[in-house]
Amino acid sequence: MFATGVTIVTARTPAGVLVGLTANSFNSVSLQPPLVLWSLARAAGSMAALSTGSHYAINILAADQKELAERFASGRADRWDGVAHTEGASGAPLLDGAAAHFECFNRSRYEEGDHVIFVGEVERCGHRAGASPLLFHGGRFYTEHPL
Numbered sequence: 001m002f003a004t005g006v007t008i009v010t011a012r013t014p015a016g017v018l019v020g021l022t023a024n025s026f027n028s029v030s031l032q033p034p035l036v037l038w039s040l041a042r043a044a045g046s047m048a049a050l051s052t053g054s055h056y057a058i059n060i061l062a063a064d065q066k067e068l069a070e071r072f073a074s075g076r077a078d079r080w081d082g083v084a085h086t087e088g089a090s091g092a093p094l095l096d097g098a099a100a101h102f103e104c105f106n107r108s109r110y111e112e113g114d115h116v117i118f119v120g121e122v123e124r125c126g127h128r129a130g131a132s133p134l135l136f137h138g139g140r141f142y143t144e145h146p147l
């Protein structure tokens with residue numbers, strides 16, 4: 001019953017391989033210093049790259065990016081094919097059209113149960129003015145409906 005936004009966490013390995021997965025476990029932690037968190041299943045294929053890399057980016061998806069959210073949750077090896085992006089200052093891919101992005105230093109990780117909690121230190125961020133957010137609730141995607 002807890003509605004969330006939807007993100008795609010991205011990174012580039014030292015060998016240049018692009019990594020990315022859909023995650024809705026994102027949340028804010030601290031303003032001073034600016035810290036965010038998200039959690040990754042221990043069994044995730046991207047665990048090795050994301051836990052050892054120095055940086056990752058958290059892309060906050062816009063309402064018109066539902067297909068990207070599904071693609072990056074699919075486990076498909078070709079999930080990056082044709083996905084428009086630019087390279088952030090840390091090397092992590094920033095997805096075109098995202099509502100916002102955070103470029104994070106991979107500051108700390110906490111193993112808890114079958115997930116690892118990642119705390120990232122935000123080094124840069126940006127947003128797309130006027131973008132509507134993609135929302136996730138009860139296994140379905142939505143967008144905003146102002147009250």
Ligand SMILES: Cc1cc2nc3c(=O)[nH]c(=O)nc-3n(C[C@H](O)[C@H](O)[C@H](O)COP(=O)(O)O)c2cc1C
Pocket residue numbers: 006020021022023024025026038039040041043044045046047069070072073074075076136
């Ligand atoms: C809306 C949504 C949110 C998700 N959030 C997370 C999450 O926070 N952490 C996680 O480990 N997997 C999450 N997943 C599942 C991963 O996206 C999925 O298992 C993905 O294939 C993992 O890719 P990988 O095995 O290449 O790392 C989510 C899936 C969806 C559809």
